[in-house]
Amino acid sequence: MKNKREAILQATLELITTNGIHATPMSEVAKQAGVAAGTIYHYFESKTELINDLYAVLKQRMGEALMQNTEGQTSVKDRFFRFWLNLYGFFVQNPKEFDFLENYAQSPVVSEDVKKANEVHYSPVIAFLAEGIQKGVLREMPVALMTALVYGNVVAAAKLHLYGGFPLQPAHLQQAMQASWDGVRIN
Amino acid sequence: MKNKREAILQATLELITTNGIHATPMSEVAKQAGVAAGTIYHYFESKTELINDLYAVLKQRMGEALMQNTEGQTSVKDRFFRFWLNLYGFFVQNPKEFDFLENYAQSPVVSEDVKKANEVHYSPVIAFLAEGIQKGVLREMPVALMTALVYGNVVAAAKLHLYGGFPLQPAHLQQAMQASWDGVRIN
DNA sequence: TGTAACCGAATGAACGTTCGATTGAAGATG
DNA sequence: CATCTTCAATCGAACGTTCATTCGGTTACA
The missing domain is CATH 1.10.357.10 (Tetracycline Repressor, domain 2)
Structure with a gap:
């Protein structure tokens, strides 16, 4: 499922641009992406890596x-x-x-x-x-x-x-x- | 003492530009400014107001x-x-x-x-x-x-x-x- | 003696991350 | 074709930490 990875990145983008990094908890990213919090860590090692990956994409x-x-x-x-x-x-x-x-x-x-x-x-x-x-x-x-x-x-x-x-x-x-x-x- | 207010703003500027907002706790700002954590709240209502004041200055x-x-x-x-x-x-x-x-x-x-x-x-x-x-x-x-x-x-x-x-x-x-x-x- | 400035330990909430359990699909076996 | 095995994907409650803010007490000065 490439969908979930994509959904997580998209949710991160939307939340960070509207709330800022310091105000977008992983729990919120998970909710917005329609995914459990733990699942994010299946695709990304950490919040930092998630953001770096988003930047690269x-x-x-x-x-x-x-x-x-x-x-x-x-x-x-x-x-x-x-x-x-x-x-x-x-x-x-x-x-x-x-x-x-x-x-x-x-x-x-x-x-x-x-x-x-x-x-x-x-x-x-x-x-x-x-x-x-x-x-x-x-x-x-x-x-x-x-x-x-x-x-x-x-x-x-x-x-x-x-x-x-x-x-x-x-x-x-x-x-x-x-x-x-x-x-x-x-x- | 205008010094303390100034010191707090300066410390905030330095810490935020090197670490980012999400990684500059008020405790660290206090330490860098040579001030107790509580003292910051004598000059600024909250972290948000501190940052907004810094911006204006x-x-x-x-x-x-x-x-x-x-x-x-x-x-x-x-x-x-x-x-x-x-x-x-x-x-x-x-x-x-x-x-x-x-x-x-x-x-x-x-x-x-x-x-x-x-x-x-x-x-x-x-x-x-x-x-x-x-x-x-x-x-x-x-x-x-x-x-x-x-x-x-x-x-x-x-x-x-x-x-x-x-x-x-x-x-x-x-x-x-x-x-x-x-x-x-x-x- | 009163008050503004100041201290820093304590509080309670929020957060990133972990982990044991569950699911489901893709072979393998018979 | 039914059954079993395996493992990656997924879940979400729980953990431990960190943080912004509070507050009761202390200092210094007017």
């Missing part, structure tokens, strides 16, 4: 969303916009996942090992930006910095849309993407 | 840092860079404060009321950006969106510097600020 999903339809041989600009929208779309369509990743990812409960191991999901983007720089389309700048700036923009836009009481219209999205692009492109 | 400090030397009648661009550096400097010089504000601010422990009440500290920046738009120097764009994008950049840069294993040199900072600026300025 969500990071992977985010990575998959990020990569959708990025194979074509279009321009750097088009691919930049595609990545941007992919990430934004994932965040906005998966608010709980976004919430968890943003707010609990760098909390001390998630181990450094797990974080490191999940950086893989970004590597195609890193490569893409490096290529853009090498082609002379993007600015000379450490790729790490460029990634951070753009990622920061996407996160900012998603937060504004989801929590900021300011639902972004397509026109706003266009402005936001353009701002990101103008910040890293040459000229 | 830190937000205010951030607001003060943000405003330093922004009175002069220089160009929009100069003032933009000044705000940017003020915020970045505060984050980098106060890593614990930054950590707390970024990671626990929107956790469910901090009440919505307190968050709303502390939005005041941003208002001069909002006004500045609105003025820049009206002068035709900054793009036509909702101020909320512009604020979010730029703030997102500053946070991203600070995180990269502090946690990303990529200490930003002055040249990098210049690139980051320029990217932010190019994203919102006209042309």
Whole structure:
């Protein structure tokens, strides 16, 4: 039964994002998942491991969303916009996942090992930006910095849309993407 | 004695940022602050109120840092860079404060009321950006969106510097600020 | 002498985890 | 096809610990 494992992870995500880690007891997770408390320990060694596993699962999903339809041989600009929208779309369509990743990812409960191991999901983007720089389309700048700036923009836009009481219209999205692009492109 | 109150807040900040909320018992806060457990309840009604007070104190400090030397009648661009550096400097010089504000601010422990009440500290920046738009120097764009994008950049840069294993040199900072600026300025 | 600040042991609730018992399905045996 | 064996999956009460908070008493100062 993969269902139960999935149900436990889902319940954990929902409870943690609405109540916080310190206020989601395992008993509550069990109830929400439709499972006995002891059963959780059949799938996860501890509460900490449960949370770390959840982090890994969500990071992977985010990575998959990020990569959708990025194979074509279009321009750097088009691919930049595609990545941007992919990430934004994932965040906005998966608010709980976004919430968890943003707010609990760098909390001390998630181990450094797990974080490191999940950086893989970004590597195609890193490569893409490096290529853009090498082609002379993007600015000379450490790729790490460029990634951070753009990622920061996407996160900012998603937060504004989801929590900021300011639902972004397509026109706003266009402005936001353009701002990101103008910040890293040459000229 | 204002000292004890201050010591308790400081201890709370340090323990929460290194261990997380769920792993900082009041007994530990007391020990670190050099105070008896009961004394904390002389200054704060509960753990929740303690955390909310800490949030308010830190937000205010951030607001003060943000405003330093922004009175002069220089160009929009100069003032933009000044705000940017003020915020970045505060984050980098106060890593614990930054950590707390970024990671626990929107956790469910901090009440919505307190968050709303502390939005005041941003208002001069909002006004500045609105003025820049009206002068035709900054793009036509909702101020909320512009604020979010730029703030997102500053946070991203600070995180990269502090946690990303990529200490930003002055040249990098210049690139980051320029990217932010190019994203919102006209042309 | 009164009162605000302070102490820290005690309290009671809540929590993560354990464990012995139960179930059910998948072979194995006859 | 019936019966037996096995073991992973599941349950939930119980355990031991930890924690936020209380409170009766003490200190220090005005």
